[in-house]
Amino acid sequence: MTPYLEITDLQVEFPTQDGTVRAVQGLSYALPLGRTLAIVGESGSGKSVSSMAVMGLHDPRSTRITGSIKVGGKEIVGMSERNLMAFRGADASMIFQDPQSSLHPYFTIGDQIMESYRAHHRVSRKTAKARAIEMLDRVGIPNPGRRVDQYPHEFSGGMRQRAMIAMALVNDPKLLIADEPTTALDVTVQAQILDLIADLQRDFGSAVVFITHDLGVVAEIADDVLVMYAGNAVEHGPVKQILGTPLHPYTWGLLESIPAVSGTPGPLHPIPGSPPSLLAVPNGCAFHPRCEFRDRVADGLCGEKLPDLVARTADPDRLSRCHLTGPDRIFETDILPRLP
Amino acid sequence: MSTPLLELDDVTMHFRIKGDGLFSRGTNKVRAVDGVSLTLQPGETLGLVGESGCGKSTTARLITRLLEPTSGKINFDGTDIAHLSERQLRPFRRQIQLIFQDPYSSLNPRHTVGTIVGTALRTHDMVPKSGELKRVQELLEMVGLNPEHYNRYPHEFSGGQRQRIGIARALAARPKVIVADEPVSALDVSIQAQVMNLLENLRSELGIAFVFIAHDLGVVRHFCDRVAVMYLGRVVEEGPRDALYEQPHHPYTQALLSAVPDIGVVRGVPPRERIRLVGDVPSPVNPPSGCRFRTRCWKVQDICATAEPELAIPALVRPPAVPESPATAVTPDAVSASVPEPAAAMSGQLTACHFAAPPVAPVVAQPA
Ligand SMILES: Nc1ncnc2c1ncn2[C@@H]1O[C@H](COP(=O)(O)OP(=O)(O)OP(=O)(O)O)[C@@H](O)[C@H]1O
Ligand SMILES: Nc1ncnc2c1ncn2[C@@H]1O[C@H](COP(=O)(O)OP(=O)(O)OP(=O)(O)O)[C@@H](O)[C@H]1O
Numbered sequence: 001m002t003p004y005l006e007i008t009d010l011q012v013e014f015p016t017q018d019g020t021v022r023a024v025q026g027l028s029y030a031l032p033l034g035r036t037l038a039i040v041g042e043s044g045s046g047k048s049v050s051s052m053a054v055m056g057l058h059d060p061r062s063t064r065i066t067g068s069i070k071v072g073g074k075e076i077v078g079m080s081e082r083n084l085m086a087f088r089g090a091d092a093s094m095i096f097q098d099p100q101s102s103l104h105p106y107f108t109i110g111d112q113i114m115e116s117y118r119a120h121h122r123v124s125r126k127t128a129k130a131r132a133i134e135m136l137d138r139v140g141i142p143n144p145g146r147r148v149d150q151y152p153h154e155f156s157g158g159m160r161q162r163a164m165i166a167m168a169l170v171n172d173p174k175l176l177i178a179d180e181p182t183t184a185l186d187v188t189v190q191a192q193i194l195d196l197i198a199d200l201q202r203d204f205g206s207a208v209v210f211i212t213h214d215l216g217v218v219a220e221i222a223d224d225v226l227v228m229y230a231g232n233a234v235e236h237g238p239v240k241q242i243l244g245t246p247l248h249p250y251t252w253g254l255l256e257s258i259p260a261v262s263g264t265p266g267p268l269h270p271i272p273g274s275p276p277s278l279l280a281v282p283n284g285c286a287f288h289p290r291c292e293f294r295d296r297v298a299d300g301l302c303g304e305k306l307p308d309l310v311a312r313t314a315d316p317d318r319l320s321r322c323h324l325t326g327p328d329r330i331f332e333t334d335i336l337p338r339l340p
Numbered sequence: 341m342s343t344p345l346l347e348l349d350d351v352t353m354h355f356r357i358k359g360d361g362l363f364s365r366g367t368n369k370v371r372a373v374d375g376v377s378l379t380l381q382p383g384e385t386l387g388l389v390g391e392s393g394c395g396k397s398t399t400a401r402l403i404t405r406l407l408e409p410t411s412g413k414i415n416f417d418g419t420d421i422a423h424l425s426e427r428q429l430r431p432f433r434r435q436i437q438l439i440f441q442d443p444y445s446s447l448n449p450r451h452t453v454g455t456i457v458g459t460a461l462r463t464h465d466m467v468p469k470s471g472e473l474k475r476v477q478e479l480l481e482m483v484g485l486n487p488e489h490y491n492r493y494p495h496e497f498s499g500g501q502r503q504r505i506g507i508a509r510a511l512a513a514r515p516k517v518i519v520a521d522e523p524v525s526a527l528d529v530s531i532q533a534q535v536m537n538l539l540e541n542l543r544s545e546l547g548i549a550f551v552f553i554a555h556d557l558g559v560v561r562h563f564c565d566r567v568a569v570m571y572l573g574r575v576v577e578e579g580p581r582d583a584l585y586e587q588p589h590h591p592y593t594q595a596l597l598s599a600v601p602d603i604g605v606v607r608g609v610p611p612r613e614r615i616r617l618v619g620d621v622p623s624p625v626n627p628p629s630g631c632r633f634r635t636r637c638w639k640v641q642d643i644c645a646t647a648e649p650e651l652a653i654p655a656l657v658r659p660p661a662v663p664e665s666p667a668t669a670v671t672p673d674a675v676s677a678s679v680p681e682p683a684a685a686m687s688g689q690l691t692a693c694h695f696a697a698p699p700v701a702p703v704v705a706q707p708a
């Protein structure tokens with residue numbers, strides 16, 4: 001399948017007083033229509049920065065972007081703001097963690113959805129309003145004809161997040177990027193939003209990028225997972241393989257850190273140490289100073305050579321950036337049922 | 341049972357708001373917290389969970405007396421602090437500390453870590469001026485930060501380290517209770533695990549009691565001795581951790597636990613049976629009569645609209661009497677006439693539901 005989103009060797013850098021922050025360092029991945037990719041990884045690993053680059057949201061005056069981002073064949077890197085305006089909302093949309101900050105408090109929900117729609121369609125206010133009501137209905141807001149005239153503060157947290165999704169989808173974008181859309185919500189509302197995104201994706205056949213810290217959510221909604229560490233992908237492939245039998249010690253470390261909802265609670269096992277500074281990323285594998293398994297690799301290779309992100313098993317779909325081979329990398333973990 | 345350290349007795353917090361102009365004029369009340377009773381023993385950890393907007397943060401701000409309740413008592417160590425003046429509160433402020441969800445916005449970006457923690461020491465007159473530096477360094481060490489970080493600014497730290505600074509600031513006052521409002525929600529799972537282990541140590545080494553608010557039910561289960569479930573301003577179920585997770589009696593608790601995403605599916609565990617709640621939480625301005633959950637409940641009967649169920653040990657209802665459909669409805673008289681359920685009576689698990697009963701199949705799978 002030809003990918004709808006294709007990122008090749010993306011670098012995003014922020015020149016600052018202290019030096020250059022290398023937030024994304026050579027990221028490549030592709031996503032076809034109809035699939036959901038979950039991006040997980042340490043705080044500050046570049047999940048949001050790379051996704052904002054896809055939407056062309058970085059200020060070109062303070063950001064250095066190289067590499068290529070193709071969405072539906074169009075190159076986003078270097079695209080003019082004028083073309084980006086036409087692209088955003090119509091081809092691709094993004095929803096953020098905090099709907100409060102993305103909805104304007106002084107305009108009704110309906111006005112905000114209508115504005116998104118009319119930015120890309122030459123239609124009357126009346127037609128746009130009918131479309132807004134249709135979208136609110138589509139995302140499961142009861143009484144949409146009345147709700148359309150209400151203000152954000154009259155909506156509950158879950159309803160605001162749904163209104164955001166309605167706004168993001170009003171132009172039938174082929175690519176939806178959701179950056180932690182359910183982190184602030186309780187699990188029952190979260191389940192509703194996840195169902196909603198899955199339904200809409202089925203109906204519209206869009207490609208979805210879903211950023212989250214919750215590996216349970218990833219397990220339930222994603223087709224593929226991309227694990228990021230220090231500005232790059234360390235593991236990428238189908239969700240069952242990547243979370244079920246991780247090949248990279250960082251992915252394993254994430255699994256080890258989760259408190260289970262059943263079983264006997266015991267001490268948690270966080271990954272030792274702290275994430276590296278993006279001003280001075282370690283040589284070799286960026287994770288090696290914290291890696292419990294580096295001694296299994298000969299000749300201190302981990303500290304010298306950055307492993308490539310390539311297929312390291314018979315399965316060509318799963319990619320890993322780790323020098324460990326063969327029997328050295330079975331990482332059992334208490335959070336999952338035992339392997340047979 | 342020993343006397344509780346903290347006791348909320350029928351506490352309400354009603355915010356006055358302007359009418360929305362559409363349906364009403366004049367002022368309305370948001371019943372953010374509407375008759376909440378809770379207890380906390382010294383050194384105990386109480387989890388507070390529930391729907392977004394059900395009043396958890398408001399409860400946290402009441403306990404720490406950042407808000408004055410509309411009515412009700414807040415007993416701390418034998419004194420009702422609900423309506424004390426700022427001056428009268430002074431000796432209590434120190435003992436009840438709040439940590440926030442967002443480590444970024446709760447720390448002054450222009451102050452060094454030393455100043456942030458030192459200010460907390462000074463506010464509460466904890467140490468003489470000469471001992472301040474040493475005590476700050478001790479506190480930084482206690483939360484796993486390098487004492488040499490004294491002169492650094494918050495932006496020079498990672499999210500997890502910033503949360504540690506917030507915790508060090510709370511510890512400066514040597515509190516008896518820490519109210520933690522979503523302290524790990526913004527952190528990735530590895531940093532979350534570091535902070536959770538730190539809180540666990542503080543609890544076992546310093547004997548601090550916690551009120552712990554979170555959406556992640558795995559985190560709550562990990563940390564809390566007891567858990568209270570809130571819905572629309574009220575506590576609907578409360579009990580010891582294991583009883584509540586294994587035998588939730590309130591339909592809302594059952595729905596909540598069934599909605600926890602399960603990572604086991606990646607190794608072929610069949611996904612858990614989901615209870616899908618339909619519709620939205622009603623507005624806290626106009627909560628439903630009787631049981632507030634009735635508008636979304638699959639067990640709903642006429643009585644639910646007329647009588648508000650009390651938070652109590654549920655009566656023993658024989659399985660066929662559970663109203664799976666209206667045809668098999670139980671009358672409220674039949675329920676109240678029956679005996680208390682022995683397991684709930686033993687564990688002290690309280691449920692506010694006319695038809696409280698354990699789920700047919702355990703909601704959370706037992707370890708093999
Ligand atoms: N405008 C900017 N100037 C300088 N550094 C920046 C800027 N924007 C982001 N960064 C840095 O880039 C890195 C990547 O940030 P990003 O927001 O992508 O992280 P993330 O993976 O989304 O983390 P989280 O899980 O905490 O949301 C961080 O170290 C961040 O501090
Ligand atoms: N100052 C205020 N004025 C008016 N209404 C308020 C005020 N503070 C809170 N509320 C309302 O009270 C209710 C309870 O809010 P609260 O923040 O306690 O919920 P919560 O359980 O912490 O939710 P979340 O899980 O989303 O953090 C909400 O409906 C909220 O909108």
Ligand SMILES: [Mg+2]
Nearest residue numbers: 047048049179
């Ligand atoms: Mg982010």
Ligand SMILES: [Mg+2]
Nearest residue numbers: 396397398521
């Ligand atoms: Mg809150």
